[in-house]
Amino acid sequence: MGSTRDPDRRDRILDAASAVFAEKGFAGARVDDIADRAGVNKAMLYYHVGDKTALYSAVLLRNFERVRVALDEALATGGSARARLEAVITALTRMVQRHPDHPRMMLREIASGATSLEPEVLAAMLEVVGVVRALIAEGTAAGEFRAIDPVLTHLTLVGAVVFLNATAPIRNRAAALGPGFSLPEPTTDIARFIKEMLLDGLAADRKPGGS
Amino acid sequence: MGSTRDPDRRDRILDAASAVFAEKGFAGARVDDIADRAGVNKAMLYYHVGDKTALYSAVLLRNFERVRVALDEALATGGSARARLEAVITALTRMVQRHPDHPRMMLREIASGATSLEPEVLAAMLEVVGVVRALIAEGTAAGEFRAIDPVLTHLTLVGAVVFLNATAPIRNRAAALGPGFSLPEPTTDIARFIKEMLLDGLAADRKPGGS
DNA sequence: GTCTATATACCGATAGAC
C-alpha cells in the first residue's frame, strides 16, 4: 500500500473510486471506469489497492476521516453547546457540499442495511456519531437543550443535512417538469435553515429568533 | 399487462422485485433472483412485465401510489394544519415501517441523482411532494406555522422519517460493537419524536409541550 | 512496478418447443 512511488496516485484512485461508487453504487461501479478516471492501468489498481471490495472500504475510511477532522475543528471553536452544535451543522453542510460522494455512498449503505460494511468502517462511523451524540447529551445536561434522545436527534440532524443537499439534483429535474419545485436556493442557506428548523425546536427556552 | 390469468401474480412479481431492488439496488439485483422469489419462471417475468427497467419503474409507481393513498387518508382527518401534519407524520412513519422497500429504493435514487427515473415515476413523486408542501404553506398562511420554506421543511420531515427508520439495521449492527448505540426503541416512538422535534420548531407560538 | 492479453464466470434477454 505505502510502496507506491507516486504518493498522489493512491489519492487519485480513491478520488475516482469515490466518484464512481457514489454515482453507480458498488454493484454498478466498473473497475475499468475507476482506473480510467484515475489515469492508471487497471492491473496497477489491483496491484496497489487490492480488489473492488478493498477499494470500496478504503474510500469510505478516508472519507470518514475527513468528516472526523471537520467535526474536531468545529468543536474546537468552543462556546456553549448550542454554539458548537451550530458549528457542527455548518461543518457538516460544508462537508456534504465539498465532498458529496461520501453521503451518497452512505445513503446506499443505509438502503442496503449496511450488511457489507466492514467492522473497521463501521467503527470509523461510530466514532463520528459518538462525538455529536455526546455534544447533544452535554447540552441537555447543561439545560441548553430539551431532554431528548441524543441519537435520534443526531440522526434527524444528519438526515436533514443530507436530504436537503443530496436531493438537489432530483429537485432540479423536477423543476423542469412543473413549477414550484425548483428551489436552486443558495447552498449556504441550507445550514441556516437547519439551524432555525431544528435548534429552535431543541432549545430549552424556545425563544423566537434564537438562532 | 392485464392479460395475466392469475391477477395476483403481477403483484407477487412486484413484491419480489421491490424486496430485491431495495436490498441490492438496480445494478445489484438479479432477475433470476426476483423470478425465484416470486415463484415464476424467468421467461414468464419477461413476457408479462417486460425487461428489468420496466420492472423497476412498475415497482416504484405502485409504491408511490400506496404513499399517495396513505397521505390522502391522513389529510381526510381534517382539523388544523398542525393536526393534519401530525397525521401525515404518523402515516408516513407507518408506511415506512410497513413497506420499507420504497424508502430504501428512493434512498438509492437520491444517491444516484435520480438520473434514471422515468418522467412517469418522477411525476408520481411530485404529486406526493406537492400535497405536503401545500399543507405546510397553508399552515404558514393561517399563522399556525412560522414563515418557513415549505419544500425544505417537507424534505426535513421526510428525511427524519426515513433516517430514523432506515438506519435501524445499521444501528443494530453498531450496537454489537459498542455500548450506547443500540436504540432498538419501539418504532411507534419515532413518530412521536419527530412531532416533538420538528413541530415544536415549526409552531408559531412555540408553546412548550405543544404536541 | 507496469502493461497487454486473456481466463473465467455471470447475467440479461430470447429463441423455440410445447
Place this chain on the structure above:
DNA sequence: GTCTATCGGTATATAGAC
C-alpha cells in the same frame, strides 16, 4: 401462455512478458 436451453455481451480478476 409456459418453460428449457442457450446465446451474446460484459465484468472481475490474473497470468505472464517486460
